[in-house]
Amino acid sequence: WKTLDDMDLAGKRVLTRVDINVPLENGVVTDDTRITRIVPTITDILDQGGTPILLAHFGRPKGKPDPEMSLRLVQPALEEALGREVVFMESPSRADIDALPKNSVVLVENTRFSPMEEANDPKMAEALAGLGDVFCNDAFSAAHRAHASTTGVAHLLPSCAGRLMEAELRALEAALSNPERPVVAVVGGAKVSTKLDLLSNLVEKVDILVIGGGMANTFLAAQGVDVGKSLCEHDLADTARAIAEKAMTTGCELLLPRDVVVAREFKAGAASEVVKTENCPPDAMILDAGPDSVAHICQAFDRAKTLIWNGPLGAFEIAPFDAATNAAAAYAAGLSRSGKLVSVAGGGDTVAALNKADAAAGFTYISTAGGAFLEWMEGKTLPGVAALG
Numbered sequence: 423w424k425t426l427d428d429m430d431l432a433g434k435r436v437l438t439r440v441d442i443n444v445p446l447e448n449g450v451v452t453d454d455t456r457i458t459r460i461v462p463t464i465t466d467i468l469d470q471g472g473t474p475i476l477l478a479h480f481g482r483p484k485g486k487p488d489p490e491m492s493l494r495l496v497q498p499a500l501e502e503a504l505g506r507e508v509v510f511m512e513s514p515s516r517a518d519i520d521a522l523p524k525n526s527v528v529l530v531e532n533t534r535f536s537p538m539e540e541a542n543d544p545k546m547a548e549a550l551a552g553l554g555d556v557f558c559n560d561a562f563s564a565a566h567r568a569h570a571s572t573t574g575v576a577h578l579l580p581s582c583a584g585r586l587m588e589a590e591l592r593a594l595e596a597a598l599s600n601p602e603r604p605v606v607a608v609v610g611g612a613k614v615s616t617k618l619d620l621l622s623n624l625v626e627k628v629d630i631l632v633i634g635g636g637m638a639n640t641f642l643a644a645q646g647v648d649v650g651k652s653l654c655e656h657d658l659a660d661t662a663r664a665i666a667e668k669a670m671t672t673g674c675e676l677l678l679p680r681d682v683v684v685a686r687e688f689k690a691g692a693a694s695e696v697v698k699t700e701n702c703p704p705d706a707m708i709l710d711a712g713p714d715s716v717a718h719i720c721q722a723f724d725r726a727k728t729l730i731w732n733g734p735l736g737a738f739e740i741a742p743f744d745a746a747t748n749a750a751a752a753y754a755a756g757l758s759r760s761g762k763l764v765s766v767a768g769g770g771d772t773v774a775a776l777n778k779a780d781a782a783a784g785f786t787y788i789s790t791a792g793g794a795f796l797e798w799m800e801g802k803t804l805p806g807v808a809a810l811g
C-alpha cells in the first residue's frame with residue numbers, strides 16, 4: 423500500500439475515511455482519542471495543498487438518518503482537536519466541494535445513513551468517488567468492514583493509507599507478523615466463545631499465551647478444576663482442551679491462573695480472598711487473578727521481547743477486581759519504557775482497562791481499533807486494508 427508521501431495532493435480533493443466513532447454522553451465526547459489520532463493525516467493533507475473531505479460512520483443507524491447519530495454531534499470536538507473550523511455537509515455535490523475556499527476541511531454526514539454503505543453498493547462508491555480525486559483510508563478500526571466508504575471507493579480512485587492507518591499497520595506487523603521473539607500474548611475478557619478463532623491463531627504464532635479473565639475459568643474447568651459459581655462456559659470444555667492440545671503441539675506455553683481472587687458477590691467493596699486456583703469455594707466466584715499469578719505473568723514479560731495484549735485479567739470495572747490487570751499492565755509499561763519490551767494493546771475493553779491502570783502511556787503502541795484489532799489477531803485479512811493494494 424501507498425502512503426500520503428507517495429501521492430501528489432496539491433490542489434486535489436482528498437476523500438479521507440476516518441473513524442470518529444467516539445463515545446458521547448449528553449452530547450459531549452467522553453473519549454476523543456480517535457479524533458486526536460487522525461489530526462496528523464488531516465494536517466498533512468492540508469500542508470500538501472489538498473482539501474480533506476472526511477467520510478465516517480457514527481454508531482449503527484441501520485441505513486436511516488437518525489439525529490442522535492449525526493456527525494454534527496462530533497463536529498465541535500473535531501474542530502477543537504484541529505484548531506480550525508470544519509465545514510459540515512449533509513450530502514455534498516461536486517459543485518459544493520469545488521466552491522469551497524482553499525484550506526477547507528469538510529466533514530460529510532454519517533455514511534451509514536444510507537443503506538448502500540453497509541451493502542457496499544457500487545452506486546454509493548461511485549457517488550463518493552465523484553467527490554474526490556484521491557482516496558486516503560485512515561480508519562484501521564473500521565477496516566474489518568467491507569463498506570462503500572472503506573473498500574468500494576478504494577477501487578475507484580488512486581488510494582493510500584493515512585498516517586494513523588500506517589502507524590497501526592506498522593505496529594501490528596511488528597507485534598505479530600514479524601516480531602522479535604519470544605512473543606507473549608495476554609488474552610482476557612469474559613468469554614472464550616467470542617475469542618475462539620483468536621486463541622486458535624495465537625497458539626500458532628506466539629511463544630507464551632496468558633489466558634485471563636472469565637475465559638480462564640473455562641480452561642480451568644476443562645482441566646477438572648471446580649470453579650464454583652464463576653462465569654464459565656462449561657459447554658466449551660472440549661474446545662478449551664483442543665486449544666490447550668494445539669498449544670502443546672506448536673510449543674506455545676499456556677499460562678493459566680495459579681491463584682485467584684474470589685468473592686460471593688460482584689460489587690464494589692465485596693469481601694474477597696485469595697485462594698489457590700484449585701481451592702475456589704463452591705459458593706464463590708473467581709473475579710480476578712491472584713498475586714502469584716501476576717508474578718508468574720510478569721516473569722513471562724521479563725522473558726519476552728514482544729507483548730500483545732487484548733482483554734483484562736479480571737473483572738476490572740470494579741475494584742478490587744482490577745488489581746491483577748493494573749499490576750501486570752504497570753509492569754509491562756515499565757519494561758516498555760526502558761526499551762526491554764515492545765508492547766501493543768488494543769480491542770474493546772482493553773484500552774479502557776489500561777487507561778484505568780494508568781499504564782497506557784507506557785505501552786509502545788495502543789491501537790484505536792476494537793473489532794478490527796480482534797480480527798487482525800485472528801489472522802484475518804481486513805478488507806479495508808486489502809483494498810489499498
Ligand code: 3PG
Pocket residue numbers: 441443481482563564567791792793794
Ligand atoms: C468500532 O467502533 O470498532 C468501529 O468504529 C467499527 O464500528 P462497527 O462495529 O459499528 O462497524
